[in-house]
Amino acid sequence: MLVHICCSVDSHYFLRELHKAYPNENLVGFFYNPNIHPKEEYDLRLQDVKRSCNMLNIELIEGDYNLTSWLNEVKGLEDAKEKGDRCNVCFDTRLLKTAQLAKKLNINKFTTTLLSSPMKEQHILYSQGDIIAKSNNLEFIKINVRANGGVNKQNELAKADNLYRQNYCGCQFALKQQREKQNRFSLELVSNIGHQILPGSIEARTKVFAKRDLLEKNGNGYIITQQENLVWRTLNGKLLHKKEVIPSYILARSTSKKNVKSGKITWAKPKLNNFYQIFQTQLSNMDTKDKIYFLENKEYIYKTDSNVLIGFSQKDDSIFLDINTINFFFNTNYKNTSQCIKNPPDYIKEIHLRQGLCGIESINPIIIIDSKMPHDIIINIQSIFQNERIYVLFEETNHIPLK
Numbered sequence: 001m002l003v004h005i006c007c008s009v010d011s012h013y014f015l016r017e018l019h020k021a022y023p024n025e026n027l028v029g030f031f032y033n034p035n036i037h038p039k040e041e042y043d044l045r046l047q048d049v050k051r052s053c054n055m056l057n058i059e060l061i062e063g064d065y066n067l068t069s070w071l072n073e074v075k076g077l078e079d080a081k082e083k084g085d086r087c088n089v090c091f092d093t094r095l096l097k098t099a100q101l102a103k104k105l106n107i108n109k110f111t112t113t114l115l116s117s118p119m120k121e122q123h124i125l126y127s128q129g130d131i132i133a134k135s136n137n138l139e140f141i142k143i144n145v146r147a148n149g150g151v152n153k154q155n156e157l158a159k160a161d162n163l164y165r166q167n168y169c170g171c172q173f174a175l176k177q178q179r180e181k182q183n184r185f186s187l188e189l190v191s192n193i194g195h196q197i198l199p200g201s202i203e204a205r206t207k208v209f210a211k212r213d214l215l216e217k218n219g220n221g222y223i224i225t226q227q228e229n230l231v232w233r234t235l236n237g238k239l240l241h242k243k244e245v246i247p248s249y250i251l252a253r254s255t256s257k258k259n260v261k262s263g264k265i266t267w268a269k270p271k272l273n274n275f276y277q278i279f280q281t282q283l284s285n286m287d288t289k290d291k292i293y294f295l296e297n298k299e300y301i302y303k304t305d306s307n308v309l310i311g312f313s314q315k316d317d318s319i320f321l322d323i324n325t326i327n328f329f330f331n332t333n334y335k336n337t338s339q340c341i342k343n344p345p346d347y348i349k350e351i352h353l354r355q356g357l358c359g360i361e362s363i364n365p366i367i368i369i370d371s372k373m374p375h376d377i378i379i380n381i382q383s384i385f386q387n388e389r390i391y392v393l394f395e396e397t398n399h400i401p402l403k
Contacts (some may be wrong), residue, residue, distance in 0.1 A: 001018075001022060001025040001026070001027055001028070001084070001107065001109040001110065001111065001141060001292070002028050002030055002098060002101060002102040002105065002109070002110040002111075003015065003027055003028065003029050003030065003110070003111055003112065003113060004030050004032060004094055004095065004108045004110065004111070004112035004113065004114070005029045005030060005031050005049055005053075005060070005097040005112075005113050006033055006112070006113050006114050006117070006170075007033075007045050007048070007049065007166060007170075008045070008048040008049045008052040008118045008152065008158070008163045008164060008189035009047060009111075009155075009158045009166070010114065010117050010154070010166075011029065011052060011053075011113040011116075011160060012052045012056070012154075012157055012158060012163060013145060013150070013154035013158070014113040014115070014116040014143075014145050014154075014155060015027060015029070015052075015053075015056050015058060015113070016056065017143070017145045017150070017234070018111070018141075018143060018145075019056075021143055024139070025109070025348070027058050027059075028058070028059050028060075028061065028105070028107070029049070029053050029058050029059065029060040029061065030060075030063060030098055030101055031046055031049050031060060031061070031063060032060050032063030032064075032094055032097050032098065032101075032246075033045070033063075033065075033094065033170060034063075034064065034065055034066045034067055034069060034093070034143070035067075035070050035090050035093075035094075035170050036065075036170040036171070037067060037170070037171055037172040037175070038172075038188065038191075038202065039065065039067075040191075040202040040203060040206065041188060041202050042065055042167070043206070044108075044164060044202060044205060044206050044248070045156075045164065045166065045170075046062065046207065046359040047206075047209065047213075047401050048163060048164040048209065049214065051360055052161075055161065061101070061231035061273060062341070063097060063101075066241040068186075070093065073089055073090075073093050074089050074090065074171075074173075076085050077089060078173050080173075080205070081175070081177070082119070082169065082174045082177065082178075083119070083120070083121055086171075086173065087120070087121075088124060088128070090171070091114065091120075091124070091125060091128050092128055092132070094112070094114075095110075095112060095125075095128055095129055095132050096132055097378070098110050098112065099132050099133065099138055100136070101138045102136075102138055103136055103137075103138065106179065108137075108138055108139060109138065109139045109141055110129075110133070110138055110139075110140060111127065111142070111143065111202075112129070112140035112142060115142070115143060115145065115146075116145045116146060116150070116154060118146065119152050119169055122144065122146070125226075126140075126142050128313065129142065130142075132142070138387040140346075146205075162212060162222075162224050164209050164391075165206070167389070168188070172189065173188070175188060176189070177180055185233070185384050185386060185388075186200065187200050187233065187388065188202060188230070190233065190235070191203075192344070193341055193342070193351045194274065194340075194341055194342050194343055194344040196344040196345075196346075196347055197347060198231070198232075198252075198347055199231045199345075199347070199388070199390055200229065200388040201391050202389065204391075205390075205391050208224070208260070208391045208392070208393045210389070211393055212224060212393060215393075215395060219371075220395060221395070221396035221398075222393055222394060222395050222396055223393070223394045223396065224391060224392070224393050224394075225391075225392055225394070226389045226390065226391055226392070227389070227390055227392050228387055228388075228389055229387070229388055229389075229390050230385055230386070230387055230388075231385070231386060231387075231388045231390070232252060232253045232254075232363075232383060232384070232385050233383060233384050234250050234254060234381060234382070234383045235323050235382045235383065235384065236380075236381075236382050237250045237254075237380065237381045237382070237383075237388050238380045238381060239367065239369070239377055239378065239380070240377070240378040240380075241373065241376060241377055241378070242376070245372050246369055246370075246377065247336060247337045247338060247369070248337055248367055248368060248381075249337040249340035249341055249344075249367070249368040250366075250367055250368075250381060251350045251353065251354060251365075251366040251367070251368065252347055252350040252351055252354065252362070252363040252366065252384075253350075253351070253354060253362075253363050254363065254366055254367070254381060254383060255363040255364065255365060255383055255385075256317070256381050256382055256383045257316070257365060257379045257380060257381045258380060259378055259379075259380060260315075260316050260318070260378070260379040260380075261315055261316070261376070261377075261378060261379075262313040262314070262315060262316055262318060262320075262375065262376065262377040262378075262379060263313060263314040263315030263316070263375065263376075264313075264315075264374065264375045265311045265313055265314070265320055265372075265373060265374055265375055265377070266311065266312045266314060266315045267309040267310070267311045267312075267320075267372050268309060268310060268311075268312065268373075269302070269303075269309055269310070270310060272302070272356060272357075274298055274356055275295050275298055275356070276295060277351055277352060277355055277356045278304075278328075278329060278355070278357075279294070279295065279298060279351055279352070280352055281346065281348055281349050281352055282294070282299070282331055282345075282349075299330075299390050300341075301328065305328070307324045307325070308324065308325050308328050309322075309325060309372065309374065310325065310357070311373075313377075316379065317364040317365070318364060318365040318366075318367060318379055319357060319358065319364065319365070319366045319367070320366075320367050320368075320369055320372075320377075321366065321368050321369075322368070322369055322370065322371050322372050323336060323337065323368065323369075323370055323371070325336070326340070326368050329353050330345050330349055330353075332345065336370050337368055337369065337370055340368060353366070354366060363385070365379065365381055367379070
């Protein structure tokens with residue numbers, strides 16, 4: 001039997017129940033979901049389905065990912081509500097492809113894990129499956145795994161087996177509608193120009209589940225959980241001096257500003273009480289002796305190098321750093337802010353610097369510019385802060401089961 005698979009959460013429980021109902025059938029999975037957007041989300045879901053199928057000892061076939069073709073299929077239905085006409089076309093597209101593959105493989109039965117999703121209209125899937133099956137001389141298998149607490153069992157199994165539990169159906173249109181209803185920004189539809197991995201991003205989730213897979217491969221214990229975080233994104237930023245744009249790079253968790261004037265900028269060398277906090281990422285892999293040497297050297301340079309200065313706006317809470325100073329703090333060799341944008345520092349390094357300069361809860365702008373300027377900068381920053389549930393993985397040192 002060929003089984004169209006939409007995601008691991010739906011398929012993991014569905015395939016187990018399907019095997020119980022049809023113990024003599026050889027189940028073959030087919031991951032075909034050109035609706036999923038963006039591609040990074042598609043790749044993450046596919047990887048999790050592969051893991052699930054390996055756990056269940058089920059062969060998996062991957063279909064083509066052709067978003068353009070799918071967009072043409074649903075053209076004119078972009079604003080249709082979820083569970084409406086756009087979803088019906090999406091079902092048809094995937095079920096038809098599954099039926100065509102079944103015929104090619106000489107398999108006479110097919111079904112879909114979409115039947116297990118509480119977000120889908122089961123009776124519509126039954127009807128569409130039957131129509132497609134009849135036109136291809138196949139049998140569409142209808143099974144209701146939602147009944148008798150099936151949805152709760154599915155969710156419990158997904159948590160127990162540490163599956164990736166996505167927070168939207170898949171397509172960009174449903175995502176946009178869902179986020180608008182929640183009065184939230186669609187973080188999944190934006191990415192950092194320099195590919196910096198930010199909390200709450202698909203890239204961050206991918207990193208977590210890749211580590212899960214590695215730990216499992218090495219036989220190490222771990223715990224995956226979700227935590228509520230206030231995440232940040234800068235959507236755009238622009239600095240002006242005498243109506244000309246100044247190249248700049250805006251550090252993490254800088255709040256919005258609209259046409260704010262810096263006034264005079266005082267470049268100074270404030271006393272920094274905790275160098276360890278600023279450099280803790282760079283110190284993490286050093287032994288104690290090297291840490292002491294590194295910190296003493298950094299403190300000496302900070303005190304004696306007249307080029308390492310921090311700029312304070314006299315009319316605003318914005319802080320300025322030039323390229324020379326940011327290279328000092330990050331141990332980098334940036335020539336200009338353009339290089340910062342294309343190859344940004346690690347997010348956590350930016351957070352550590354913010355903590356050291358302004359405090360752990362600060363959100364005032366910290367702005368890197370190519371060279372020190374004395375006054376009259378106009379600051380425009382559009383940023384957002386919103387609550388997100390993010391995946392966090394804790395590796396176990398040793399596992400002590402409760403008695």
